[in-house]
Amino acid sequence: MKQRDNESKQSVSTRRKFLGTATAGAALAVPMIASAQTPTKMRFQSTWPSKDIFHEYALDFAKKVNDMTGGELSIEVLPAGAVVPAFGLLDAVSKGTLDGGHGVMGYNYGKQSAIALWTSGPAYGMDANMVLAWHKYGGGKELLAELYNGIGANVVSFLTGPMPTQPLGWFKKPVTRKEDLKGMKFRTNGLAIDLFTAMGAAVNALPGGEIVPAMDRGLLDGAEFNNASSDRLLGFPDVSKICMLQSFHQSSEQFEITFNKTKYNALPAKLKAIIENAVEAASADMSWKAVDRYSKDYRDMQTKNGVKFYKTPDALLQMQLVVWDEVVAKKGADNPLFKKVEASMRAFAERAMKWDMDTNNPRRMAYNHYFGRKAPPPKKA
Numbered sequence: 001m002k003q004r005d006n007e008s009k010q011s012v013s014t015r016r017k018f019l020g021t022a023t024a025g026a027a028l029a030v031p032m033i034a035s036a037q038t039p040t041k042m043r044f045q046s047t048w049p050s051k052d053i054f055h056e057y058a059l060d061f062a063k064k065v066n067d068m069t070g071g072e073l074s075i076e077v078l079p080a081g082a083v084v085p086a087f088g089l090l091d092a093v094s095k096g097t098l099d100g101g102h103g104v105m106g107y108n109y110g111k112q113s114a115i116a117l118w119t120s121g122p123a124y125g126m127d128a129n130m131v132l133a134w135h136k137y138g139g140g141k142e143l144l145a146e147l148y149n150g151i152g153a154n155v156v157s158f159l160t161g162p163m164p165t166q167p168l169g170w171f172k173k174p175v176t177r178k179e180d181l182k183g184m185k186f187r188t189n190g191l192a193i194d195l196f197t198a199m200g201a202a203v204n205a206l207p208g209g210e211i212v213p214a215m216d217r218g219l220l221d222g223a224e225f226n227n228a229s230s231d232r233l234l235g236f237p238d239v240s241k242i243c244m245l246q247s248f249h250q251s252s253e254q255f256e257i258t259f260n261k262t263k264y265n266a267l268p269a270k271l272k273a274i275i276e277n278a279v280e281a282a283s284a285d286m287s288w289k290a291v292d293r294y295s296k297d298y299r300d301m302q303t304k305n306g307v308k309f310y311k312t313p314d315a316l317l318q319m320q321l322v323v324w325d326e327v328v329a330k331k332g333a334d335n336p337l338f339k340k341v342e343a344s345m346r347a348f349a350e351r352a353m354k355w356d357m358d359t360n361n362p363r364r365m366a367y368n369h370y371f372g373r374k375a376p377p378p379k380k381a
Contacts, residue, residue: 040267041074042259047086047103049209050079053229053293054255057161058102060289061257061282068274073267077102086207093258094154100259105144106190106250107207111151113191113331114338117345118144118159120191121324123252124349128162130356131252131345132283135159138348143341150337156264158276160283161255164290168244168312169224170215170236174381175244175312178319187211187223192249194327195320208234215239224249227290228297237305245378246312248320255286310381 044062048054055077062075084092089101090108109116118140123131134140144157168175169188175181182200189205196203206214206223212235214220222240224247225231231243257279264272301307332339364377 039071039074040271041076042099042263043083044075044077044100044102045080045083045089045092045098046077046101047080047089047107047207049234051233052208053233054102054208054226055079057255057282057286057289060285061102061160061278064278064282064285065275068278069271073271073274075100080207080209086209090153090155090258093260094152096154096260096262098260099263100257102255102257104189104253105256106192106253109190109193111153112147112337114335114341115144115147116190117338117341119253120250121195121252121328122248122321124346125353126252126345126349128164128252128254129287130349130352132159132162132254133352134345134348139344140341143337143344147337147341154261155258156261158257158259158279159254160257160279161286162283163250163253163255164227164294165246165251166226166249166253167224167231168247168249168316169222170231170240171222171242171244172240174242174310175222175316176381177313177316185219185221187214187220187225188249190250191327191331192224194331195249195324198323198327199319212236212239226253228294228301229290232297232301232305237301237307241305241307243301243307243309244312244381245309246317248317248324309378311378313381 044058046055046058048058058077062077065073065075080086083098086103087107089098089103090111092098093101104119105115106119109120118131118135126134131140135144141159144159148155148157169186178199181196184201186196186201186203187206188196188203193203193205201222204214204220206220208225208230211220211223211225215223215236216239223236225234225236231237236243259275264275267275298309302309328342332342
């Protein structure tokens, strides 16, 4: 009996020790669970005025990252000029003055002309989504990394947001032939500078927020920016009522999201994966939002702002292709990386364009069948 009582007391004592140890362990564990990791905060700047839909796209990307990380990574996006001028974004991100940015590669054209091949020119007929396909699956991503390494840019680059074909531009009167561009004070960027210069224009590369004020003061006779919504929000209809649609100078542009490489590499693998997926989610969302918003503003500029849209004549479009070939040949003559990028893009385009044209329906035919009488295409100049 005594032996049983002793065994019982020992058992109770053992249980108490176990529970005491477990409770102490739990007490030690609770603070570890409760103390959440300090959120990583990043400060970005876009190259766009706060009123432009492009800045909205930058905010959309940041929100996706912030939401998907549950606040573990928080990106704040400032508008152009908040920290550095629009054209100074790459240097600011590379040096770590900013943690990242949202812009276009054409703004970095002055550092290495090959960078602008992603955003300027006809891209051998590819639209921007096909250029993004080349970038991800056809070798473009690796070539861009090589270009940035070559200029010492300490950045990690992500491309996103396929843009529709950009207008030839806004003018005082319709442009019907190459001679109309001769001596014209015109705004564009990237390799389009070389294209329009070769066609006779006097080109001035200005960031988006400075274009309309320059046109209003007579410092520009014509200009292009990007799309119906941006152009309307920036005030183009206030300084011009003539817009020429379709052009090969920038028919395949996309946005670039950059991170300071040092800060990006310090992030845990989970956050890097979220960023990569957020880039692609933002790209799809932007392309859908663009269809909705651009089409509304295209309609409203005609019905509410009195803008007249004209189709750029085919003869002028063909001339652009001829001049572009001359520009590319000249640029590639003393720039091996330029030739390397161009050859890669051309090879991908030859295959992708053949498939695309053979596969997809002519959309104008269906549009004319259903809506042709209600909304005729842009007038010929």
